[in-house]
Amino acid sequence: MPTYLDFEKPIxxxxxxxxxxxxxxxxGDINIxxxxxxxQAKADRLLSQAYGxxxxxxxxxxxxxxxxxxxxxxxDHLIEDFTPLAGDRAFSEDAAIxxxxxRFRRRSVMVIGNEKGxxxxxxxxxxxxxxxxxxxxxxxxxxxxxxxxxxxxxxLVDTAGAYPGIGAEERGQAEAIxxxxxACMTLRVPIxxxxxxxxxxxxxxxLAGADRVLMMEHAVYSVISPEGCASILWRxxxxxxxxxxxxxxxxQDLLKMKVIDRIIDEPMGGAHRQRNVAMDALGDAIAEAxxxxxxxxxxxxxxxxxxxxxxxxKTPLD
Amino acid sequence: xxxxxxxxRPRIRALVGKQGVPDNLWHKxxxxxxxxxxxxxxxxxxxxxxxxxxxxxxxxxxLAMMFDGDSTQTIELPETIDDPLKFRDxxxxxxxxxxxxxxxxxxxxxxVAHGEIGxxxxxxxxxxxxFMGGSxxxxxxxxxxxxxxxxxxxxxxxxxxPSSGGAxxxxxxxxxxxxxxxxxxxQEIREAxxxxxxxxxxxxxxxxxxxxxxxxxxxxxxxxxxIGFAGARVIESTIHETLPEGxxxxxxxxxxxxxxxxxxxxxxxxxxxxxxxLLRNRNPAAEVxxxxxxxxxxxxxxxxxxxx
Numbered sequence: 001m002p003t004y005l006d007f008e009k010p011i012x013x014x015x016x017x018x019x020x021x022x023x024x025x026x027x028g029d030i031n032i033x034x035x036x037x038x039x040q041a042k043a044d045r046l047l048s049q050a051y052g053x054x055x056x057x058x059x060x061x062x063x064x065x066x067x068x069x070x071x072x073x074x075x076d077h078l079i080e081d082f083t084p085l086a087g088d089r090a091f092s093e094d095a096a097i098x099x100x101x102x103r104f105r106r107r108s109v110m111v112i113g114n115e116k117g118x119x120x121x122x123x124x125x126x127x128x129x130x131x132x133x134x135x136x137x138x139x140x141x142x143x144x145x146x147x148x149x150x151x152x153x154x155x156l157v158d159t160a161g162a163y164p165g166i167g168a169e170e171r172g173q174a175e176a177i178x179x180x181x182x183a184c185m186t187l188r189v190p191i192x193x194x195x196x197x198x199x200x201x202x203x204x205x206x207l208a209g210a211d212r213v214l215m216m217e218h219a220v221y222s223v224i225s226p227e228g229c230a231s232i233l234w235r236x237x238x239x240x241x242x243x244x245x246x247x248x249x250x251x252q253d254l255l256k257m258k259v260i261d262r263i264i265d266e267p268m269g270g271a272h273r274q275r276n277v278a279m280d281a282l283g284d285a286i287a288e289a290x291x292x293x294x295x296x297x298x299x300x301x302x303x304x305x306x307x308x309x310x311x312x313x314k315t316p317l318d
Numbered sequence: 319x320x321x322x323x324x325x326x327r328p329r330i331r332a333l334v335g336k337q338g339v340p341d342n343l344w345h346k347x348x349x350x351x352x353x354x355x356x357x358x359x360x361x362x363x364x365x366x367x368x369x370x371x372x373x374x375x376x377x378x379x380x381l382a383m384m385f386d387g388d389s390t391q392t393i394e395l396p397e398t399i400d401d402p403l404k405f406r407d408x409x410x411x412x413x414x415x416x417x418x419x420x421x422x423x424x425x426x427x428x429x430v431a432h433g434e435i436g437x438x439x440x441x442x443x444x445x446x447x448x449f450m451g452g453s454x455x456x457x458x459x460x461x462x463x464x465x466x467x468x469x470x471x472x473x474x475x476x477x478x479x480p481s482s483g484g485a486x487x488x489x490x491x492x493x494x495x496x497x498x499x500x501x502x503x504x505q506e507i508r509e510a511x512x513x514x515x516x517x518x519x520x521x522x523x524x525x526x527x528x529x530x531x532x533x534x535x536x537x538x539x540x541x542x543x544x545i546g547f548a549g550a551r552v553i554e555s556t557i558h559e560t561l562p563e564g565x566x567x568x569x570x571x572x573x574x575x576x577x578x579x580x581x582x583x584x585x586x587x588x589x590x591x592x593x594x595x596l597l598r599n600r601n602p603a604a605e606v607x608x609x610x611x612x613x614x615x616x617x618x619x620x621x622x623x624x625x626x
Contacts, residue, residue: 162528164548164556169566172576174527174547181501181529201485202497202528202547209498223485223494223525228552233407233487247490248403257402259491306505309498310463313456316402 003272005061007050014043047269054218056244060226062218063197067272069279071098071113071156074196077279078286079104079111085142087134091171094135095126096163097207099142104154105287110146112139112207113156116197130163133176136206140176140183143191152190152290155207158197160225162206177206184209185306188298192289194264194282195219195251196271211305212289213259215251216282217266221259222249248317258315262289347371349542363583372540372583374520376422377429377446380479384442384587389433395425395464398457403490411488418449426457427482430465432472436591438598441469445481447521452482454526455489459496459503462530466503475513475594480531484524497529504533513597515590518545518568518577536593537577539568540586545577 004012018039021032054062062068075082079102086093099112116129139155146153162173184191184207193210199221208221215221224232229247230239254260264285271278293301344353349371359366363383364373375383381390405411419425427449432441443465445452462478469476485493507514516534518527520543528547539545546566554561564570568580581589 162547164553166553166557166559166561166565169546169548169553170570170574172532172574174523174545175532175576177528177547178497178501178530178532181498182505182533185498185502185505201494202525205494205497206528209501221491223490224487229487239407243407246403246405246407247487249491254491257491259495306502309495309502312495312499313398313402313459313492316399317404 003066005058005065007054007058007061008047011043011046011050014039014046018043044268051218051269055241056220056247056250057226057241059218059250060198060220060240060244062270062272063220065270065272066118067275068197069271069275069282070118071115071158071196072118073275074156074279074282075102075111075113077276078283079109082111085145086138088137088141090134090137092134094132094138096129096131096159097135097139099138101151104290105283107290108149108151110142110151110153111156112142112153113196114159114203114207116158127163129159130161131159131203132163132165132168133171133173136162136173136176136180139207140180143180143183143187147187147189150189152192152294153187153210154286154290155191155193155210157193157195157199157204157208157221159200159203160198161200162203177202180206181209185309186302187305188302190290190293190296190301191305192286192293194286195221195260196282200225209305209309211293211301211308212261214262214264214282214285214289215254215260216264216271216278217251218270219251220244220249221251221254222247253317256315256317257312259312345373348373365583370541370582372520372542374447374481376448377424377427377444377479380444381429381431381433381442383583384435384477384590385431385433385440386435386437390431391433392429392431393464393468395428395430395457396460398426398455398460401488402456402492403488405488405490407488414450414488422446422449424449426461427452427454428458428461430461430468432468432474435477435587435594438591438594439472439474440477440594441465441472441474442477442479444479445519445526447481450486452480452526453484453486453493454482454496454500455486455493456496458482458486459499462500463503463506466507469507469512470510473510473512475515475597476507477515477517477590478530478534479517479519480522480526481519482522482524482526484526494525497525500530501533504530508535513594515593517581517586517590519543521545523547523549523566532576535597538586538589539571539577539580541568541580541582543568545571 021036082102084100098115102111114129115126117123117126191210192212193208195215226240226244227237229243231237251263264281267274267277343356345359347366350369352368364375401412427446430443515536518539522531522545544566571577572580
């Protein structure tokens with residue numbers, strides 16, 4: 001049973017009907033196939049209409065869709081010989097951030113990604129993708145390792161944010177994020193980031209200081225969740241929809257501001273409807289981005305990366 | 319009461335109100351709630367004379383407190399685009415900026431100055447919490463970059479005094495990008511071999527703590543300062559537990575190994591002077607003995623000494 005978002009309700013109704021018809025035993029009197037294809041065309045039309053005019057708040061829902069491909073799916077689909085590496089060498093392993101060596105289109109790479117989990121067990125184990133300091137320290141360790149062995153780094157960003165907890169604070173959540181940002185800006189090897197779902201605040205930027213920042217068409221990337229922003233500035237969580245508009249968190253707005261470098265098109269109806277198509281597009285975009293930066297001398301590459309971030313904020317939205 | 323409030327009070331105000339009396343001669347300590355005369359409070363560096371609570375200071379007062387005499391030179395910061403997102407919540411961000419500027423007399427939440435501290439040239443960037451909670455947007459990020467570059471130009475250490483709730487939401491993603499930009503500023507200072515000292519003051523949270531503020535070569539905090547990533551309320555509502563005593567206070571961070579020291583405001587200047595002096599190590603470890611001229615001019619192979 002697929003999950004339907006609020007704005008997909010009319011499509012859900014149609015697709016339900018199609019399913020019903022398909023299972024109907026009619027004895028061959030009515031031409032079901034014709035009816036089904038008619039309904040299917042209508043459903044497709046509705047879907048393309050709905051996804052053609054998603055509001056920022058709709059996109060927040062799509063980005064959080066439970067069936068959306070997560071980092072672990074992208075790694076399964078795109079990386080051969082993936083060899084996970086664990087632990088921060090100081091306190092513990094943090095399953096909210098996944099990382100390891102692997103081969104991406106014949107190249108050895110280091111892959112690091114936020115992983116939210118896909119069922120109750122894995123969600124709990126991965127803390128819903130909200131990393132503790134150990135996760136960021138592991139990310140930093142793996143980035144340094146990549147630098148040591150001249151391996152390009154690919155990061156897949158998909159998190160609501162860093163975990164707000166007592167232990168996380170005690171063990172230096174802020175410092176861990178700061179060091180991870182610093183590591184991104186220190187690398188002499190290429191780093192390409194893709195915001196695949198939710199790019200939530202400090203927890204996201206810790207992994208997204210990249211030579212090329214790519215973003216899926218319906219992903220969101222923001223300084224604070226719309227709900228958090230609404231509760232602070234509107235003093236009501238109900239204003240989340242307005243906050244989503246005001247924050248300009250869509251890939252389309254972020255490209256205009258030159259905060260991201262490229263938008264990766266999603267299949268009709270979002271990445272969750274045709275996961276493999278979406279992940280292939282992601283793979284192609286990452287490969288192209290890597291091709292652009294591989295071969296540039298390490299010092300130059302790092303200087304260019306810093307310069308790119310220093311230039312941000314000088315391009316107004318309009 | 320109507321007659322009193324509507325008629326008598328405005329009259330009395332009109333009579334006495336024009337004598338140039340500051341409207342807040344007395345300050346209430348935010349911790350013990352005792353009243354303190356404003357002159358006494360500023361003479362005591364905004365530390366409560368009753369309970370020792372360290373109150374927030376304006377950036378201007380902070381600079382005046384740190385630098386020697388009148389050596390302070392505040393620099394002009396680069397102009398940035400106001401309200402890049404045309405952000406509007408219950409109020410326009412543009413209006414909030416105007417109000418904050420009128421209230422504080424400064425352009426954004428940071429001041430950058432150079433001068434001498436105990437005779438040592440230094441650059442200081444100080445946050446002003448009164449300006450939208452010291453929040454970090456592009457102007458603040460630019461201020462930190464300018465401060466780092468000024469320090470490099472002057473071959474001087476950089477000292478930053480954050481006092482900030484975090485990133486400025488009204489600048490959306492561009493506020494988040496300041497975490498990276500301010501980190502680059504720190505890297506520039508570090509690569510130039512200059513000391514970078516952070517004095518964490520109340521409060522240092524959110525995106526500010528998770529970037530440049532936690533990257534100091536030396537991390538000092540003022541007593542009682544709230545320092546952390548997530549806000550206490552957010553944590554409580556996430557984990558549904560009461561937070562431990564002293565949670566996210568400077569002393570708590572010291573105990574957990576996150577900072578080097580907690581220094582009371584009265585000792586801060588002397589501590590910084592000592593730390594800077596030790597880090598610079600300008601006095602050679604051994605006495606310098608001049609080489610005879612012939613040896614100094616050529617090495618073993620008879621090559622002439624390289625020009626320095």
